[in-house]
Structure formats: C-alpha cells, structure tokens
Amino acid sequence: MILKVVIENKTYPIKVPDEIIAEGGDFFDNIDRDMDKGWQMSRDWVDRPDQVQRCQIVGDKMLTAMHNDNKEMLVLLSAYVLTRVPGVQEIHIDTNGEMLETELVLA
Numbered sequence: 143m144i145l146k147v148v149i150e151n152k153t154y155p156i157k158v159p160d161e162i163i164a165e166g167g168d169f170f171d172n173i174d175r176d177m178d179k180g181w182q183m184s185r186d187w188v189d190r191p192d193q194v195q196r197c198q199i200v201g202d203k204m205l206t207a208m209h210n211d212n213k214e215m216l217v218l219l220s221a222y223v224l225t226r227v228p229g230v231q232e233i234h235i236d237t238n239g240e241m242l243e244t245e246l247v248l249a
Contacts, residue, residue: 146232
C-alpha cells in the first residue's frame with residue numbers, strides 16, 4: 143500500500159509493505175495505549191483523541207521522523223494511518239505548529 147504524505151505542497155509517496163501492516167499490530171496498539179492517556183495537540187489538551195486526532199498526532203510524529211531521516215519509523219507510522227483509517231490515501235501534515243490542521247484525504 144502507498145500513503146501519500148504531503149508537506150508544504152510536496153508529496154512523498156510512502157510504500158508500506160503488506161507484512162508491516164499484517165505484523166505491526168503490537169506497535170500500533172502501543173501507540174493507541176499511549177494516546178489513550180490524552181495528548182497535547184498544539185495549544186489544546188485532548189483527553190480522548192478520536193481516530194482522526196490520533197492520525198493528526200501520528201502525522202506530527204511522521205514529520206519528526208522525516209526530519210530525522212528515520213525511514214523505518216516513517217513506514218511504521220504510515221502503516222498506522224493506513225490501518226486505522228480505511229480508505230485513506232493522503233495525509234497533509236501541518237508544519238505551522240497546529241496539529242489539528244493536519245488533514246486526511248480519503249478515497
């Protein structure tokens with residue numbers, strides 16, 4: 143599967159192997175458990191992030207992975223988005239410090 147990551151009008155197609163999606167369950171569950179405690183999203187504290195907010199949080203982590211050239215983490219985080227939001231094709235990551243402005247584009 144491919145998730146298109148869009149940052150400042152530049153698109154990065156991230157290829158996620160099927161085995162990562164199939165075997166990443168524990169990693170994905172750990173991310174969810176961490177977010178179950180609530181999350182600081184820019185200036186707002188969100189007690190119970192919904193699925194879109196969780197993907198916005200992961201989008202912020204994806205941006206960090208890209209800046210650190212951590213391709214493995216970028217693929218894992220892309221797999222998280224693909225498994226949590228069926229039909230997602232793109233994630234447009236906000237770079238102005240407003241996680242809540244990150245957008246998911248569905249098929």
